[in-house]
Amino acid sequence: MSVGTSSTPPSTTEAAAPPVRVIRRDGSGSPFDPGKISVAMTKAFLAVEGDGAASSSRVHHVVAELTGQVEASLLRHAGAEPTLHIEHIQDMVELALMRAGHHKVARAYVLYREERARARAAERPGPARQDIRVRAGDGTVAPLDWERVTRVVAEAVAGLPGTSAEPVLTEVRRSLYDGITADELSLAQVMAARTLVEREPAYSSVSARLLLDRLRGEALGHLAGGPRQANQAEMAERYPAYFRDYVRHAVGLELLSPELTTFDLDRIAAALRPERDLDFGFLGLQTLYDRYFLHEHGVRFELPQAFFMRVAMGLALREDDREARAIEFYELLSSFDFMASTPTLFNSGTTRPQLSSCFLTTVDDNLDAIFRSYRNNALLAKYSGGLGNDWTPVRGLGAHIKGTNGRSQGVVPFLKIANDTAVAVNQGGKRKGAACAYLETWHIDIEEFLDLRKNTGDERRRTHDMNTANWVPDEFLRRVEADGEWTLFSPDEVPDLHDLYGTAFAERYRAYEAAAARGEIAVFRTVRAVDLWRRMLTMLFETGHPWITFKDPCNLRSPQQHAGVVHSSNLCTEITLNTSADEVAVCNLGSVNLARHVTADGLDTGRLRRTVRTAVRMLDNVLDINYYTIPEARRSNLRHRPIGLGVMGYQDALFTLGLPVASDEAVEFADRSMEHLSYHAIAASADLAAERGRYESFDGSLWSRGILPIDSLRLLAGAREGDGLDVDTSTTLDWDTLRERVRTAGMRNSNVLAIAPTATISNICGVGQSIEPLYRNLFVKSNMSGDFTVVNPHLVASLKERGLWDEVMVSDLKYFDGSLGEIDRVPADLKRLYATAFEVDSRWLVDAASRRQKWIDQAQSLNLYLASPSGRKLDELYRHAWRKGLKTTYYLRTQAATHVEKSTLRGTDGKLNAVPVAPAAPSPSPEPAACRVDDPGCEACQ
Known part of the structure; x- marks a missing residue:
C-alpha cells in the first residue's frame, strides 16, 4: 500500500x-x-x-x-x-x-x-549516510555531526521509562537528505519523537527536550555569550551567566523594564533550577515557544527558567526584599504548583506590564458612552484583556429618541460594531481578541439578541466572532416554573430594573407590568415565559450562545453589594464584580494546580496552604504593578483590589485518587478541596490586610459583617423564600475563628476566588484544564500553536498495569473517538474511571460545581456536556443548575455538533505538522479556532 x-x-x-x-x-x-x-x-x-x-x-x-x-x-x-x-x-x-x-x-x-x-x-539500520551535509543559517555547509544528534536524543530519553533513542534516530534517518538545513535537522528530531507519542505518552517529554535543545541553540547563539550549543548538563553551569546576559539584552531592546537590572542578579541567577526545563511536555513547551518567550525579530532568546524568573521578578518589584520574594514566586511558577494567567505571563517585568485577564464594563444609553465603550474595548484588548460588556442599559428597538424625535434601532447594530472591534484588535497580535455581550432577559431586544450567532439572516445583525450571554433574574425562572407570562421592556422606560435584584427586582418588575397594562409604558411585549426559555435553550444548542448566567445569585452573594451592582460576568463567566459608568471591573487571575497537591492518600493540605498564601500575595501585587490602559479600570482595581484564585488539574487529581467524576466521592472531593483553598485564600488576604491595609471599600461589605461566602448562601435562600435552592452547607474547618479574623483585621481584597478556564496555562503545566472532565483519552487539540496529539498518560499507565496497552488498543481508541466504552477487553472499573466528558451525566458536574460554589465569592467557568441533547434534557439540566445555586454556566458542548477529529495523529503536531524534509517556504501559523460549542479548549481568557 x-x-x-x-x-x-x-x-x-x-x-x-x-x-x-x-x-x-x-x-x-x-x-x-x-x-x-x-x-x-x-x-x-x-x-x-x-x-x-x-x-x-x-x-x-x-x-x-x-x-x-x-x-x-x-x-x-x-x-x-x-x-x-x-x-x-x-x-x-x-x-x-x-x-x-x-x-x-x-x-x-x-x-x-x-x-x-x-x-x-x-x-537493523546502518549508520547515517556519510554524504549528508548540513547547511547553516549563514549558508556555510558542513558534514552532518551524527554523533551530536545521537547524544542529544540519548539525553532526551534519559530517565523516561518506556522510551529509547533508537526508534527516534530511525525516524530521523528517514528525514535526512544532502543539504538539509540546521533548522530542518533540529525540527526533524522533534518530529521523529512526536511520531511515537500515541504509542507511549512519555515521548511527549522526549519531543519537548529535543525542542529545548533547539531553543537553547537559538537563545545562546543570539546572545553570543559563548558556544552556540549546550546540552542539559552544560546548561546547568551556563544558566547564571546566560540569565544576566539575557536580562541586560532584553532591557537594551526595551522589552523588559530597566528596574529588573537593579535586582541582585547574581543572587537571582543562583536560584534558577535548570533541571526544571526537563519537566515540560511538548504541548506546554511549544506553546511557550510560539507565544510567550521574548524574541527579537522572531528569534527566541528567553529560556524557560529565565521566563519564569522574569515573571517572578516583575511581580516582586514593590516588595521590601525583592530578591527573596522573586525567588519564592519563581519556585511556585517553575514547579507548576501555581500558574499566573496569560496576560501576567506575557507582560510581567516588561515595559508595559498589563497583567490583568478580563475587564467588565457597563455601556450607558447615549452615543458618547457607546462609542467610548468601543475605544475602551480596543485599549483593554490590546494588552491581552478579555472583555465582558453589559449592554442592558441601551434602549431597545422602537424606543423613542428624544434628541431627534426618532425611533431607536435597538442594541443589535451597536453589538455588531463591538464584534468587529474585538476582531480588529486581536490582543496585540498574540491571540484572538475576545468579548462577551450580556443582556438581561427582560430587554425588549432579547429575542434578536438570541439570534446574533446564527449563520442565517441579515449579516448586519449578526456577531459571529463575539460571545453572548443571558443575564437571567430569578423572577424569570419562577415564571418558567409556573408557566406564567413574561413582559419585555425597553430600559429607557424602566431604568431602575438594571440595578435591582432579588425581592426588590421582583416587586418593581411586577409594578412595571401593571403600568404597562394601564397603558403607561409605550414599548413592551408580553410572551409566554416557557416559550422564551425554550428559545434560549434552542439557540444555546444550535449556536452555542447565549450562555445562561444568573443575576440574583451573583448579586445576593456578592461581598460588595454595598458598593454597587454586578451587571454581568466576564468573557468566561467566572468573574462577578460590580460595574458602572465610572468603574470598569478588572479580574486578576491565577490558578493552583490541584494535581500537584494530591497523593494517592488524599489532599496535601500543608502544601496547598503554602501555595495559596504565596499565590494570593502574587495576585495582590498585580494590582499595584499593573499598567492600566483606561482610568476607569485603575480606579476600580485600586479601590476594591479584587483577585480571582482558581484551580486547574482537577481531573488529574481525581485520576491520582482513583475517583470517577460520576461518583459521590468525587463530588465530596470537589467540596473539601475547595473548602481548603477558600479557607487559606481568605486567611491570606486577611493577613495581607494586617500587613498592608484593608481595601478602600471594605467597610459595609459582607466581609466587614462577618459574612463569608459559605454564609452568603442564606441570603440567596431568603430571597428564594425557601424554594428553588438545594445546596449542601456542610463544613469541616474552623470557620468561626476565620470570621473573627476577617472582621477584625479586614481583607486586602474585595474578592479572592474565581475558577477560570485555564485553557492555555494548563497546557503549560501539562494537566487538564480548570474543573473540566476529560474531553477525550486520545485526540488532536488545535490552538494558535497548531495541532497537538493529546494522550491520557494516566490511562496508559493503568492499561500497562493490566497488560492491555498495545497497538490494537491505540487503533481502537482512535476508532472510538478516545472512548473506552465500546472496547470489550477494557475492565468496567477503568471504563468508569476514564469516562470522557460526553459519557458523564452533566448533573454530576453541576453537583460538584454546587459544592464548590458555596466556598467561592465569585463564580466558576463551568462547561456542560450532552451526548444526545434534547429539549427536555436541556431544560432539566439548566433548571438543576439554577436550583443548585450556581451563579453562571459557560459553554454547552454537544456531540451532535461535531465529533472529535479522527486522525492517525502522526505528523499532525503543532507547527511541525508540515516540517519540510527539503527546502520549503515556512508554513503560516494556523488561525486560532473561534470559541465554539464544540471547542474543547477556548484559550481567549487564560
Missing part, C-alpha cells in the same frame, strides 16, 4: 509549476504521483470489503474524491521548492480516510503500516 512515488511525472502538475518530489525512507527522491494514492486507498478498501470493492462505482468515486483532497492538502503545504516525505503522504491518506468516516478501512491501513514499520525496524 505504498503511496505517492512513481517513475513517471505527475499527470496533474501544470508545466509551469516546479516538480514535486517525494523523499523515500532511504533518502532517495522520485516524482510525486497522486495515482499511487488512489491505488493505496483502493487496496485498503479491498482489504476490508473484499474483491468486489475494486469494481464498485461507489468505492471508485470515494477514492477519486479522497485522492483529490489529499493531493490538494499536500501541494498546499509543499512550499516553494515542493518536496514531500513518503511518511507524511501516508499520514494524510490515513487522515482523509478517518475524516470521511471510513474507519474500518483506515484501521486496516493503520495496521498495515504498523506491520511494515515493524518489518523495517527488524532490519
Whole structure:
C-alpha cells in the first residue's frame, strides 16, 4: 500500500509549476504521483470489503474524491521548492480516510503500516549516510555531526521509562537528505519523537527536550555569550551567566523594564533550577515557544527558567526584599504548583506590564458612552484583556429618541460594531481578541439578541466572532416554573430594573407590568415565559450562545453589594464584580494546580496552604504593578483590589485518587478541596490586610459583617423564600475563628476566588484544564500553536498495569473517538474511571460545581456536556443548575455538533505538522479556532 512515488511525472502538475518530489525512507527522491494514492486507498478498501470493492462505482468515486483532497492538502503545504516525505503522504491518506468516516478501512491501513514499520525496524539500520551535509543559517555547509544528534536524543530519553533513542534516530534517518538545513535537522528530531507519542505518552517529554535543545541553540547563539550549543548538563553551569546576559539584552531592546537590572542578579541567577526545563511536555513547551518567550525579530532568546524568573521578578518589584520574594514566586511558577494567567505571563517585568485577564464594563444609553465603550474595548484588548460588556442599559428597538424625535434601532447594530472591534484588535497580535455581550432577559431586544450567532439572516445583525450571554433574574425562572407570562421592556422606560435584584427586582418588575397594562409604558411585549426559555435553550444548542448566567445569585452573594451592582460576568463567566459608568471591573487571575497537591492518600493540605498564601500575595501585587490602559479600570482595581484564585488539574487529581467524576466521592472531593483553598485564600488576604491595609471599600461589605461566602448562601435562600435552592452547607474547618479574623483585621481584597478556564496555562503545566472532565483519552487539540496529539498518560499507565496497552488498543481508541466504552477487553472499573466528558451525566458536574460554589465569592467557568441533547434534557439540566445555586454556566458542548477529529495523529503536531524534509517556504501559523460549542479548549481568557 505504498503511496505517492512513481517513475513517471505527475499527470496533474501544470508545466509551469516546479516538480514535486517525494523523499523515500532511504533518502532517495522520485516524482510525486497522486495515482499511487488512489491505488493505496483502493487496496485498503479491498482489504476490508473484499474483491468486489475494486469494481464498485461507489468505492471508485470515494477514492477519486479522497485522492483529490489529499493531493490538494499536500501541494498546499509543499512550499516553494515542493518536496514531500513518503511518511507524511501516508499520514494524510490515513487522515482523509478517518475524516470521511471510513474507519474500518483506515484501521486496516493503520495496521498495515504498523506491520511494515515493524518489518523495517527488524532490519537493523546502518549508520547515517556519510554524504549528508548540513547547511547553516549563514549558508556555510558542513558534514552532518551524527554523533551530536545521537547524544542529544540519548539525553532526551534519559530517565523516561518506556522510551529509547533508537526508534527516534530511525525516524530521523528517514528525514535526512544532502543539504538539509540546521533548522530542518533540529525540527526533524522533534518530529521523529512526536511520531511515537500515541504509542507511549512519555515521548511527549522526549519531543519537548529535543525542542529545548533547539531553543537553547537559538537563545545562546543570539546572545553570543559563548558556544552556540549546550546540552542539559552544560546548561546547568551556563544558566547564571546566560540569565544576566539575557536580562541586560532584553532591557537594551526595551522589552523588559530597566528596574529588573537593579535586582541582585547574581543572587537571582543562583536560584534558577535548570533541571526544571526537563519537566515540560511538548504541548506546554511549544506553546511557550510560539507565544510567550521574548524574541527579537522572531528569534527566541528567553529560556524557560529565565521566563519564569522574569515573571517572578516583575511581580516582586514593590516588595521590601525583592530578591527573596522573586525567588519564592519563581519556585511556585517553575514547579507548576501555581500558574499566573496569560496576560501576567506575557507582560510581567516588561515595559508595559498589563497583567490583568478580563475587564467588565457597563455601556450607558447615549452615543458618547457607546462609542467610548468601543475605544475602551480596543485599549483593554490590546494588552491581552478579555472583555465582558453589559449592554442592558441601551434602549431597545422602537424606543423613542428624544434628541431627534426618532425611533431607536435597538442594541443589535451597536453589538455588531463591538464584534468587529474585538476582531480588529486581536490582543496585540498574540491571540484572538475576545468579548462577551450580556443582556438581561427582560430587554425588549432579547429575542434578536438570541439570534446574533446564527449563520442565517441579515449579516448586519449578526456577531459571529463575539460571545453572548443571558443575564437571567430569578423572577424569570419562577415564571418558567409556573408557566406564567413574561413582559419585555425597553430600559429607557424602566431604568431602575438594571440595578435591582432579588425581592426588590421582583416587586418593581411586577409594578412595571401593571403600568404597562394601564397603558403607561409605550414599548413592551408580553410572551409566554416557557416559550422564551425554550428559545434560549434552542439557540444555546444550535449556536452555542447565549450562555445562561444568573443575576440574583451573583448579586445576593456578592461581598460588595454595598458598593454597587454586578451587571454581568466576564468573557468566561467566572468573574462577578460590580460595574458602572465610572468603574470598569478588572479580574486578576491565577490558578493552583490541584494535581500537584494530591497523593494517592488524599489532599496535601500543608502544601496547598503554602501555595495559596504565596499565590494570593502574587495576585495582590498585580494590582499595584499593573499598567492600566483606561482610568476607569485603575480606579476600580485600586479601590476594591479584587483577585480571582482558581484551580486547574482537577481531573488529574481525581485520576491520582482513583475517583470517577460520576461518583459521590468525587463530588465530596470537589467540596473539601475547595473548602481548603477558600479557607487559606481568605486567611491570606486577611493577613495581607494586617500587613498592608484593608481595601478602600471594605467597610459595609459582607466581609466587614462577618459574612463569608459559605454564609452568603442564606441570603440567596431568603430571597428564594425557601424554594428553588438545594445546596449542601456542610463544613469541616474552623470557620468561626476565620470570621473573627476577617472582621477584625479586614481583607486586602474585595474578592479572592474565581475558577477560570485555564485553557492555555494548563497546557503549560501539562494537566487538564480548570474543573473540566476529560474531553477525550486520545485526540488532536488545535490552538494558535497548531495541532497537538493529546494522550491520557494516566490511562496508559493503568492499561500497562493490566497488560492491555498495545497497538490494537491505540487503533481502537482512535476508532472510538478516545472512548473506552465500546472496547470489550477494557475492565468496567477503568471504563468508569476514564469516562470522557460526553459519557458523564452533566448533573454530576453541576453537583460538584454546587459544592464548590458555596466556598467561592465569585463564580466558576463551568462547561456542560450532552451526548444526545434534547429539549427536555436541556431544560432539566439548566433548571438543576439554577436550583443548585450556581451563579453562571459557560459553554454547552454537544456531540451532535461535531465529533472529535479522527486522525492517525502522526505528523499532525503543532507547527511541525508540515516540517519540510527539503527546502520549503515556512508554513503560516494556523488561525486560532473561534470559541465554539464544540471547542474543547477556548484559550481567549487564560
